[in-house]
Amino acid sequence: MDHESRLQRLVETDWYSPRRLLSSPIQYDFPGDRFIPNRSLMNLDQAHGLLTAKPKEYYNPKFNDAYRQKIAENLTLDSEGRPFRMLVFRGSPKSSRNSCRGIDEIRREDAEALKNTTKQSPRRKLPKQEARVLDAPDLIDNYYQKNLDWGNNNILAVALGSELYLWNSKNSNVQKLLQAVEEDNYPTSVAWSGSARNLVVGYANSKLELWDAETSKLVRTLKGHKRRVGTVSWNNCNSHVLSSGSLDKSIVNHDVRVSNNVTCRIRTHTAEVCGLKWSNEGNLLASGGNENLIHIWEPSKMSSSNYLHRFNDHSAAVKALAWCPHQFNVLASGGGTKDGCIKIWNAQKGKCLHSICGLEWNRHHKEILSGHGFSESGNDNNNKLCLWEYPSMTKIGELKSHRSRVIELSQSTDGLTVVSAGADQTLTLWDVFGPPNNQESKVSYLDSLLSLKISPIR
Numbered sequence: 001m002d003h004e005s006r007l008q009r010l011v012e013t014d015w016y017s018p019r020r021l022l023s024s025p026i027q028y029d030f031p032g033d034r035f036i037p038n039r040s041l042m043n044l045d046q047a048h049g050l051l052t053a054k055p056k057e058y059y060n061p062k063f064n065d066a067y068r069q070k071i072a073e074n075l076t077l078d079s080e081g082r083p084f085r086m087l088v089f090r091g092s093p094k095s096s097r098n099s100c101r102g103i104d105e106i107r108r109e110d111a112e113a114l115k116n117t118t119k120q121s122p123r124r125k126l127p128k129q130e131a132r133v134l135d136a137p138d139l140i141d142n143y144y145q146k147n148l149d150w151g152n153n154n155i156l157a158v159a160l161g162s163e164l165y166l167w168n169s170k171n172s173n174v175q176k177l178l179q180a181v182e183e184d185n186y187p188t189s190v191a192w193s194g195s196a197r198n199l200v201v202g203y204a205n206s207k208l209e210l211w212d213a214e215t216s217k218l219v220r221t222l223k224g225h226k227r228r229v230g231t232v233s234w235n236n237c238n239s240h241v242l243s244s245g246s247l248d249k250s251i252v253n254h255d256v257r258v259s260n261n262v263t264c265r266i267r268t269h270t271a272e273v274c275g276l277k278w279s280n281e282g283n284l285l286a287s288g289g290n291e292n293l294i295h296i297w298e299p300s301k302m303s304s305s306n307y308l309h310r311f312n313d314h315s316a317a318v319k320a321l322a323w324c325p326h327q328f329n330v331l332a333s334g335g336g337t338k339d340g341c342i343k344i345w346n347a348q349k350g351k352c353l354h355s356i357c358g359l360e361w362n363r364h365h366k367e368i369l370s371g372h373g374f375s376e377s378g379n380d381n382n383n384k385l386c387l388w389e390y391p392s393m394t395k396i397g398e399l400k401s402h403r404s405r406v407i408e409l410s411q412s413t414d415g416l417t418v419v420s421a422g423a424d425q426t427l428t429l430w431d432v433f434g435p436p437n438n439q440e441s442k443v444s445y446l447d448s449l450l451s452l453k454i455s456p457i458r
Contacts, residue, residue, distance in 0.1 A: 046281060049328035049348055126387060126397040127431050131417065133401070134167070134427040136160055140186070141407065141423040143319060143336065143373070144230045144247075144274050144290075146202075148421050150410040151192030153213065156419060157199055158427065159187035164201060166213075169412065177216055178209075188228050189244075194236035198256075202229030208244060210256055224252035224262045230274055231319075235299075237282025245273030251287055253302060264303040268295060277321035279329070284308070284347055286331055288318030294333055296347050309350040315339045320359045320409075324390075326366055334359050334370060340381075342370055344393070358408050362433045363415035366390040369432060371420055373405030385409075385420060387432060401428045 138161030139147060148158040156167045162180040164187050167173075180186050180203070189202035198219065199211045208222035208229055227247035235241035241263075242254040251266040251273055275288030285297040294311040301308070311333070320334030320342075329348040335341055342359060343352055358371035368388050372381040383406060385399040402422035410419050416435065420428045 046328045126399060130399075130401045130428045131431045132429040134429070136421065136425045136427045138163070139407075139421060139423075139425045139427075141404075142188075143317070143407070144188075144228075144272060145407075146189040146191070146231050147408055148410050148419065148427070149190050149192050150412055150419060151196035151199070151213070152194065152413050153192070153196035154413050155192075155196070155213070156410070156427075157190045157192065158421070159190055159201075162186040164190065169417075175216070177211065178218075188230050189232045191232040191234055193234050194239055200232050200234070200242060202232050202244060204228045206246065206248070208232070208242075208254070220256070222254050222256070222261045224254065224265065225250065228272075230272065231276045233276040233278050233285070235278045235282045235285075236280075237278075241299075243276050243278065243285060245276045245287060247272045249273065249289075251276065251302075266297075266302060266305050268305055268307060269293065271317075274317055275319040275321045275333075277323060277331075279323045279331075279347075280325060281328070284323075284329070286321045286323070286333070286347070288321055288333060290317040292316055292318060292335070292339070294318050294321075294345075296331075296350075309347065311343075311345060311350075311352070313343055313352055314341075320370075322359050322361055322368070325361050325363050326390075332359055332361070332368055337373065340372075342368070342388075344391070358406055358420070360409050360411045360418055363411075364433060364435055367396065367433070369409065369418055371406035371409045373407070373423075383422070385418075385430065385432070399430060399432065402426065 136158065140159070140161065145159075148156060150156050150169075154169045156169060157177070158165055158167065162183065164177045164179075166175040166177050168175075177199070178187075178201070182205070185203050185205040187201050188204050191200050192213075193199070197213060199213050200222075201209045201211065203209070206223075206225040206227050206229060208224075210219045210222060211217070212219050222242075222244075225244065225246040225248055229244050229246050231245040233243050235243070240255055240257045242256055244252050244254065246252070249267060249269050249271060251269070253263045253265075254261040255263050269287065269289035269291060271290035273287055274290055275286075277286045279285070283298065285299070285302070287295045287297065289295075292312065292314045294314070295307040296309040296311075298308050314333065314335040316336030316339035318333050318335055320332075322332045324330035324332065329346060331345045331347045333343050333345065335343075345352055360369045362368065366389065368390055370381075370386050370388065372384050372386065381398070383400065383402045383404060385406065387396040387398070388394065389396055402420065402424050404423035406420050406422055408421040411417070411433070412419075416431060416433050418430050418432055420430065422428065
């Protein structure tokens, strides 16, 4: 008898089927089994992070240490001074479960299948050469600028000198969006909104422009800075929230819907803010400064300039920031020339998880790609792209095409292609992030984990 037939036979038995409730003399409010929530609507990574994180203790100065100790004893000790825990769930021992031969066989078969599918798959092979190389004349070689961004509309925005161009990756059409009038006031940062409807452009003289990508028209000008705007980041969970960092050492939050666009201004960094990145959930903002510091911000506390964490492990300016798509609250940061390393942080606990020698996470596999420029650390990664395995952080391989340092990285909408901007004034496209493995697509780890056959709900 095959697997499905055995399962169908078990489902139709009287002890298992909810139909038994209908023939029972006991009246129920509603016939049928219990409600089972749809787990596909849950953010399991975020839930796991909230459950495993150590909660912050609230300190009330009105109560002294003796009072707090007495409260703790009343909550954790019984009347005889013995420790106890309220609402402790103790599962029944395995020996007390009534054995059912059919169910046990199915559980054993599926457990073995899950074991086989979760074995480490062989490493993917990197492409032998680039997929395409585009000329980028007048691309400014400046570490403190964000010259390109790939939007969800499959259009790559790139600043070339005083001009900004849009390159359509589907049909290779090129459109000139704007040209700065003043020679010394050129674009220094670009970023697409999450919907790719709007494109924000930061300038060397401190202004920000918001453009409508569909009509190619200027929507409005945003103010708030006094010097070069070198980094911008949209909050994709609150599409009207835009953050910008500047040479004036400030971070400004904008609400692009209202006339008075500045909602808060932060001056915690003591040097230029050269990196900004909102988390995937929109609940944290990471900022990197030219004084080698990283700050983690919560939106509710930004107006008071109270940061959640401050990391000072880098020894050079921090521009490259990227949040992990696989694990809640994990941030990768890359240091400048004198540092030459990537660090992996737990932004909830404020701890450094890894440190190794522009970066992008692979959305389909647990990998991270780094772009390298000059280095004083003695490694051989100059002008290369390196692919690392996460969380072991072992190098999978490296790619080299640029004749000078890699300035910036950006990722395509489908997460398969990465474009690297080089100081040699070229844009190189790499098909480095392959699609999910066939084996992974056939058997989802989450589906197997929550399978009725492996973990029956009784």
